[in-house]
Amino acid sequence: MAKNWKKGLIAGVLSLSLVATGFAANEVLRTPDVSAKSAASHAPGQVKKQQQEQSQLDEIIKRGYIRVGMTGDYKPFTYLNPETNEYEGYDVDAMLELGKDLGVEVQFVQTSWSTMMKDLLDDKFDIAVGGVTRNTDRQKTAYVSQGYMSFGKAPLIRQEDKDKYLTIEDINKPTVRIGVNPGGTNEVFVRQHLTKANVTVVPNNLDIPHLVADGTYDVMITDTIEAITYAKADSRLYAALTDAPFTNNEKGYMIPRGDFAYASFLEMWMDEMKLQGRFAEIEKKWLE
Template identity: 30%
Template sequence: MMRNSLRLFWVLNCMMIVICTFAVHAHAADIRQQISAASTIEQIYKRGKIRVGMDVFVPYAMKDKNNELIGFEIDVAKQLAKDMGVEIEFVPTKWSGIIPALVANKFDVIIGGMSVTPKRNLKINFTNPYYYTSQGLLANRKMTEGFTITDFNSPDVSIAARLGSTAAVAAKENFPKAKLRLFDDEPAAVQEVKNGRVHAMVGGQPLPFNMAADSPATLAAFDDQLLKEPISFGIRKGDVDTLNFFNNWIEIAKSKGTIDKLYDYWFKSTEWKSLIE
């Protein structure tokens, strides 16, 4: 009798273990489904539109003669939307506030020439880099005649950069003794150099080279590479599915030569200038 009772006890125990195991797995599956459904990539598909945060600066994103957005990052984002089979909405945002706007869900992703830094990475996640850029120096030719790159590191020199950008970081690191003036956008910084209110500005290439080529009598670009940076998409934290999708898309686009083709057009040629002049 006791043997039968023990057998029944063990059978019931095993049944309870099996039931609990199934319940745990079912609960885990529900959690995974909830997380997946809440991911940005799923929301984009349900909405049928991807919202892209960006700021306006040449030649990454700018307005053409018809007041339409064009540029390298614009084309990258459009290709992404096309491959996803969704529409695209660009959300112009001041650079200094673009990360808080992403965190606040004002848009789905930052595609705007954003370089990866540890400080930024504490607030948002980054994809794999889709290209690399560098910071260069654009100077007022008359004010800096005879200057070498080291001459800019002086208390008597003023240098402009865009607020919240890695250009500002590069300016501080390379010219710690100079006076740093920060502006909301790069066109304002360029204008300060042209007007002789600052000696130079630090900005992402090819802006310094392009500006100097447009105004050779007024502006000069230095060949020195101040900072090489990986450029990535920015997304909100805790979204593995979205990060996985964007990383895979970047690798596919790079392997097909899509990114290189766009980069060559916007950064190595001046054909696009006819679209804005």
């Protein structure tokens, strides 16, 4: 009797163990299904699909306006006219054309050369324009479009000094006073190539040409296009070396990187602007 009781107890324990083991095994087998679904949603193909579905281009069209970041201090590309409180310039007109082709309104957003990249990454605007120089440093962080205008770095000087500052060596002296705007490629050039000159950072880029003209500074290093613009407006100034500048560069437009649909549209739009002569019309208005 005692033996039978013990056998029954052992059999019962074994049965419960088998049931528990089977339940646990069933749960173990089910768990990978949940993980597999989670992993599948983050697989490269799915992530790419999600990115395509979430293009900023779609968001711009959906909201009905595009936010354009510009400094407003870089003639002839962007200028915030204090009398009208309106932006004007080459890239202002170009962005109005972009708005028409997108079927949306254009909202201009104030930025600065020092904060432009951060403002773009912080989603304060959809595109940065206004004399933006294409370079690999910017391309590391954002997407910079194809070029739409060629230029180079050159000195804006006084007319009376037009034969005085013709080389880097002529300018790179402690006696030469240079005024430069902060945060952009002009300052980068000055810091790299004019280390011996007497450099002053002037917060407002619009002030520098006048300070060169009145003798406060001797040289403003800027783009050939801006130098020519100021020399035309003020007979005291001279745009030197515009036919043989210190560098060779192009202007482009800058948007957040990693958005294939948005970048593709921007590139095709620029191709069409060139092909249909619309860039040429804007250039004639602001540069000739």
